[in-house]
Amino acid sequence: DGGITQSPKYLFRKEGQNVTLSCEQNLNHDAMYWYRQDPGQGLRLIYYSQIVNDFQKGDIAEGYSVSREKKESFPLTVTSAQKNPTAFYLCASSQYETGYNEQFFGPGTRLTVL
């Protein structure tokens, strides 16, 4: 089965803690993305990676960090510096080419700060 997996599905964090969200894909895609979705809102780009060992900040990168050591994996760490981390986090991947860049999404992780 090809696709993107995210874990855990639900995550609870105490204030002041760092947490890491997992994202794995077996689609052999070069590019991977992390989005944040708040209730009733669209998706906002946190970080993206076009290739292994390279990544760029998106629109709302403050308080988040990522790594891309393997093509299949793009974990997101929500640090204690993120003041309002409660949200739904979505990971996606694509094999972008000029003119066609459909993104494939994982099922999401819902993070709640207690």
Added chain:
Amino acid sequence: SQQGEEDPQALSIQEGENATMNCSYKTSINNLQWYRQNSGRGLVHLILIRSNEREKHSGRLRVTLDTSKKSSSLLITASRAADTASYFCATDGPSAGGTSYGKLTFGQGTILTVHP
């Protein structure tokens, strides 16, 4: 920044009716895509239309693109209760003669409810 803006924010129709959602954007684009999201789930790609295309069909979906007005519409014909979901447009761009490396900018979405 949120480039795509969708209208209406919510749409409620009866099964069998058509549903039309609109998306406006601000800058030039390489392509525009529509995605569907069921409650609490990930997004699923529906259709992509390139900047040099005006209309595209896929099953019961029809997408139009007017680059002069910087707008797109998604039409779902003969709707079903199973079409109940949020629908998002996403733009790839702005186009600058090069690749955007797959980055998309999503709108706020239209919540569609289809009553049986």
